[in-house]
Amino acid sequence: MDSASSTFDNLLDDLSDLALSYKDTRDSLIIALDFGTTYSGIAYALTTDPEKVFTIDSWPGGDRNAPKTPTALQYGSGSVTNLKWGYELDRLEGEKIQHIKLLLDPEQPRPYFIPTNIEAEMAKLPKPVVDVASDYMRAIFEHAIKEIEGHFLVPELLHNFDKQYVLTVPALWSDKAKDMTSRAAEKAGISPVDMITEPEAAALFTLKDVKNKGLKVNDAVVICDAGGGTVDLISYEILSLAPFELRAITKASVMVAFPGAVAGSSMIDRNLEEEIRKAVGMKRYQNALKEFAIAIKPGFRGKDDRDKYLSFPMAKLEDNPANGLVKNSMTLSGATMFRPFEPIAREVDRLVGEQVSAVKIERLQASPPNPNGVKAIFLVGGFGSSDYLAKAIQNSNPGVTVIQPKEA
Structure with a gap:
């Protein structure tokens, strides 16, 4: 995390x-x-x-x-x-x-x-x-x-x-x-x-105020902690509100690497590094990535999103319109942002889907069977704050509430 x-x-x-x-x-x-x-x-x-x-x-x-x-x-x-x-x-x-x-x-x-x-x-x-x-x-x-x-x-x-x-x-x-x-x-x-x-740790923080999130006893939730190097997932059932008690429904799953990539925000930074390095060189890309991570990445919504800008004041860089660099400012179009985001969001979405399916199967096989599936999916961690990821997961799970807790 x-x-x-x-x-x-x-x-x-x-x-x-x-x-x-x-x-x-x-x-x-x-x-x-x-x-x-x-x-x-x-x-x-x-x-x-x-x-x-x-x-x-x-x-x-x-x-x-x-x-x-x-x-x-x-x-x-x-x-x-x-x-x-x-x-x-x-x-x-x-x-x-x-x-x-x-x-x-x-x-x-x-x-x-x-x-x-x-x-x-x-x-x-x-x-x-x-x-x-x-x-x-x-x-x-x-x-x-x-x-x-x-x-x-x-x-x-x-x-x-x-x-x-x-x-x-x-x-x-x-x-x-x-x-x-x-x-x-x-x-x-x-x-x-x-x-x-x-x-x-992610579950304890995320679920500490479940009543204000519309959750109740017996509800099932998925915790997806998408950080800088890994994506951790686990599903819980709420046993009691006072005292607060949880039961793990599924085993924790951790995604460190998938074919050629990592399911975490570091992969996105690395992909965009290639875009930025072409335009500004190795020395300046680190500051650009820091600005990108804080101000741009969390708010990305899709390839039709409006252009974002990274500035390099006093850099005296030569204009490079082909790479979006004009007057020491680099334009990141929605399409440019989409390329590194999409495969990672798709993989995280798949991992969440596996948890949702596992909860449904486990509950139907219980005695007595419980027909209720996952009530909410919580996205935490650096990449968990991404608007694009939340939208992708919500589209795949229309009957489930996707929640991104503040400061999580």
């Missing part, structure tokens, strides 16, 4: 529940890390006021508040201790270490934008992958602690709280990968840690 537009709210409800569970013991600070393929985020709550959950939105090197920071780092020349991470790398030359999370489970299928030669990729690391992951976790947590201290009138009061940690992991993470992730966290001083799967 990892994209720039997606916040750590996927864990907020679970984080609040965990804070409540510690309420009868010494006051605790609960810190949750969404360790993503491309972006990571942190949220926290205090057991003294567990209903209030805060997110970290200020990051080193960042030029704006954002709920997440890139999951990337770079060691200084000849050093394995001096490092820069996250948005700090935007202004640095040289090779970045990215997609650390996927290297923790080499047996998982690779998204197409990750090198397939895992041995070669890991051999380039300056230290074991567990230590690299640990360095990133330590950096992001130390920054988070400084930010949290800033919320106290007397920062030293923070030391009076016990610390508890929550960490998201993919649904199909192997036991070996879970152990490596746990060891990386422990090396970073993050212990003890409770792990929660990404689909569970």
Whole structure:
């Protein structure tokens, strides 16, 4: 679950529940890390006021508040201790270490934008992958602690709280990968840690206010968490509203790679990279992609959509009308946007359809049979915010409500 537009709210409800569970013991600070393929985020709550959950939105090197920071780092020349991470790398030359999370489970299928030669990729690391992951976790947590201290009138009061940690992991993470992730966290001083799967975290947040979404006991829902590197899907039945209880109807399914592509927003960014690089060159495309991800991608509606524009102020670029570049501004037509969006949306739509069918079959085979199918489909994650994806899934499921929760 990892994209720039997606916040750590996927864990907020679970984080609040965990804070409540510690309420009868010494006051605790609960810190949750969404360790993503491309972006990571942190949220926290205090057991003294567990209903209030805060997110970290200020990051080193960042030029704006954002709920997440890139999951990337770079060691200084000849050093394995001096490092820069996250948005700090935007202004640095040289090779970045990215997609650390996927290297923790080499047996998982690779998204197409990750090198397939895992041995070669890991051999380039300056230290074991567990230590690299640990360095990133330590950096992001130390920054988070400084930010949290800033919320106290007397920062030293923070030391009076016990610390508890929550960490998201993919649904199909192997036991070996879970152990490596746990060891990386422990090396970073993050212990003890409770792990929660990404689909569970998404479901807990998405369904925390089911009554206001028109849902009731026995309704079935599909959660589709379409992030930057993967698409996670799972279906639940609502057992109770107070206390809130769910039952998984289907097994979690995770799409990391499909023929030649990845079912996630990183694929879209990569496809558009080719369009942009032709027009502006390698150095400027990264800033363009950032603007695209924040301001353009979520609102795309189809190939007949109106033109969108990416500006390159003071770039002094030569006009290239064939590629839509005129006066340092690049035009992205609906047709240009449609090419990378359509195959991914089609594949995600197929995956959602499989979940809808599985729920229908499971319920009809129950005793007694339940003729009711899926009531709602929730789209969360970076690509889950796409208007185009929501429209495609709604068209395929006309009797089902498609919901895109805000800040999910």
